[in-house]
Amino acid sequence: MTATKSQYPPSTKTEGLPYYTPANNPGAALNPQEPNTPTLFRPLQIRDVILKNRVAVAPMCMFSCESDPTSPAVGALTDFHVAHLGHFATKGVGLVMIEATAVQATGRISPNDSGLWQEGTDSEQYKGLRRVVNFVHSQGAKIGVQLTHAGRKASITTPWLVEIGSSSRADESVGGWPSDVVAPTGGEEFKWAPGDKKFWAPREINVSEINELIQAFARSAKLAIQAGVDVIEVHAAHGYLLHEFLSPVTNRRNDHYGGSFENRTRIIHEVTTAIRAAIPVGTPLFLRISGSEWLEECPVAAETGSWDLSSSIRLAKLLPQFGVDLVDVSSGGNHKDQRIQPHSNYQVDFAARIRREIRACRQTTLVGAVGLITEAEAARDIVQGADEVFSNDQEPKADVILMARQFLREPGWVFAAAKKLNVPVSITNQFSRGLL
Template identity: 45%
Template sequence: MSQLFTPITLRDVTVRNRVWVAPMCQYSAVDGVPNDWHLVHLGSLARGGAGLVIAEASAVVPEGRISPEDTGLWNDEQQAAWARIVEFVHGQGATAGIQLAHAGRKASTVGLTGGRGAVADADGGWRPVGPSAEPFPGLREDPEPLDLAGIQRVVTAFGDAAERALAAGFDVLEVHAAHGYLLHEFLSPLSNHRDDEYGGSFDNRVRLVLEVVREVRSRVPAGVPVLVRLSATDWVEGGWSADETVRLSALLREEGVDLIDTSSGGNVPADIPLEPGYQVPFARRIRAEAGIPSGAVGLITEPKHAEEILTEGSADVVLLARELLRDPHWPLRAARELGETGDALWPAQYRRAAR
C-alpha cells in the first residue's frame, strides 16, 4: 500500500487516506448560509476519493467574513445547512472538516462579482477589525484596532463556532491562522503594531492564537482532532518567519493541536518563489523540529510527487486545492497510478469505470 493511501488516525478519528481537501472559499453563500453549490462542490470531492474534506473558511462572526458571500457558523440556520452537507460527505466514506476563521483587516472584500477590492458600506460592506489600524493594501482603509474586550469576543466566538461545528456533524476542526487573516495579522510584526500584551514580543504576538486554540480545545471532546493552518513565512524581511512558525507549532502541540496545515504568505504583498512543492520544506521543519504532524500544500499536482513527500518524511498528509477543482477525482487517478488495487474508493454508482 502506498503511503498516500494509508489511513491516518488523529485522536478518535481515522481518515481513510492522506489526500486531503484544502479549504477553498466559494464566495457563493447568502448571509453565511451554505447552499446547493456547497453541497455539490464538497460532495464531489468526497465522492472523488479524498480522505478529509475541509470546508471553506467559515466566519465565526458576521464581520469575520472575507466577503459578503462567505459561509459562516454563528447561527442555527448555518448550522443546519452544514449538517445536510456533512451527511452527504460521510455517505461517500470521507471525513468532514471545517475551517473556522476571522478575516480581520482583509474582511469586506469583493468575492466573485465586480473584480477585486473592498466592498463599501453602501454596497453591503462593513468596517473590518484588526490588531492595528494599518490596512491591507488595496482593501478597506479603515480597520478598527481590537480592544481587549473585542479580542475576548473573538476568542469566545471561535469556541461557539466549534460547538456548532460538532453539532452539525463535523469530525475535524481547523483554526485558520494563515494568509493574512486576523490571527496571522496578530502573529506578524508587519501588521501587529500593538504595545499591549498582544503586541511586540513573540510571546505577545502568539497570545491570541494560543487563546483561540485553548478555547476551541476546551469546547470539544478530547477525541476530536483540532488542526491549525499557519503561514510559515510572510516572505518579507522583518515579517513572520519560519523559525517563529516552528516555535509556535511546538506551543500548539502542547495546547492539544494535532496537526499543522502548512501554507505561507498572504499577510503583505510579497515575491513568492512559486514552484511545485515550494512550501514542503516548511512542513518538514515543523514535523522534525516541533514534533507535531504536518500537512504539505502548494502546487502539488502529481501523485508520485505527493507520494514522495510522505515517503521522505516531509509531511504526514498532503492537501490539494486547485488541482482538485480541475479534477475532483484526482484521488481515484492517483490510486491507480500508484498501483493501488481494488475499487473501495469508488462510489458504487461509478465502479463500472474502475476496471
C-alpha cells in the same frame, strides 16, 4: 486500480439522508497493510478520527452564500456546497475541508462568505452545514471546517462582482461593514495595501472584542461538532486576523497581545485552548499557518522583523500545549511586498523543515503540506514513511497532503493516483461502470 464488487460495502441506504444512496467508501486501499501500499493510501488515526488515506481537500473560498444581512440564510452553505464538496467525497478523498468559515458576521472576507456565528441547531447556518456533513459522511469521507476571522482583509466584494476599474471594497449597500473592519493595529498604514482602494483601513480591535472573538471561535467549533463535523481547523495564515497578530509587520500593539513573540502568539493559545475546551477530547484540532511571509528581504520588515520559518518552528513546538494535533503549513498573504516565487515544493519544504524540528524534540504533532502538489508520485514521496514517527531511515516531509486547485481541475485525482501507483482501492458504487 482494480476492485471487485464483493469488496464493496453492502449497498444499503445511508442513514441520516432523506434519499437513497448506498453507503460508499471510495478511495480506501483494499490491502492497506501490504508492504507495497504507499503511506499515501494507508489510514491515519488522529485522536478518535481515522482518515482512510492521507489526501485532503484544502479549504477553498467559493463566495457562494447569501449576502443579505437581513436574511436568516446569510452565510449558510447551500446546494452548491453539497454538490461542490460532496463531489470530492464521491471521488475518494480522505478528508474534505470546508472553506474559511467566519466565526463572526464581520469576520467574513466578503458578504458572500460562509459563516457559523448563528447560535442554535435551528439556524440556517447549522442546517446548511449539517446537510453537507451528512452527504460527505455517506461517501465514507471525513469532514472538517476551517474557522476564521478575515481581519483587515474583510468586507470586500466577491471577485466576479467587481466591475473593471472600480473599488472592490464592500460597503453597506452590498452587505459590507466598513466601520467594523478590524486588525491588531489600526489606521491607513495598516491596510492590506496602504493607499489602495481595494481594502478598508482597519480600526484597532480592543481587548474586550478580542475576548469575544475567542469565545466566538469556541462557540462555532462547538456548533460544528453538533452538526457532525469531524475536524476543526483554526485559520492563522494568509494575512487574516490571527496571522496579523502573529506578525510584527502588522502587530504593533503595546499591550499583552503585542510586542514579544509570547505576546503575539497569545491569541493563538487562547483561541485553541478555548476550542479544545468546547469540543470532545477525541476531536482533532488543526492550525493553518503561513510558514513564512516571504518578507525577509523587504524594507517593510527591516525594522520590525517578520513572521518567518524560525517563528513557525518556534510556534509549532508549543502546539502540544495548545491541544493542536496538526499544523497545516501554507505561506504568505500578509503584505503586498511579499516576494514569492512559486515552484514545486516551495511550501512543502517549509512543512518538511517544521516536521524535522518538532520530531527532533520527540514531539508527535502532525504536519500537513500544501501548495503545487499535483502529481501522484510527488504526493506519495511527501508522506512516505510517515507512520514511523521517529524513524530516520526515510524522512517524510509531511503526514498529510492538502490540495485545492488541483481538485478543481481534476476531481478524480485520488482514483487517478491510485491507478498510477498501482494501489487497488474501493470505488463509488454508482461510478463502478466507468472505473472498473
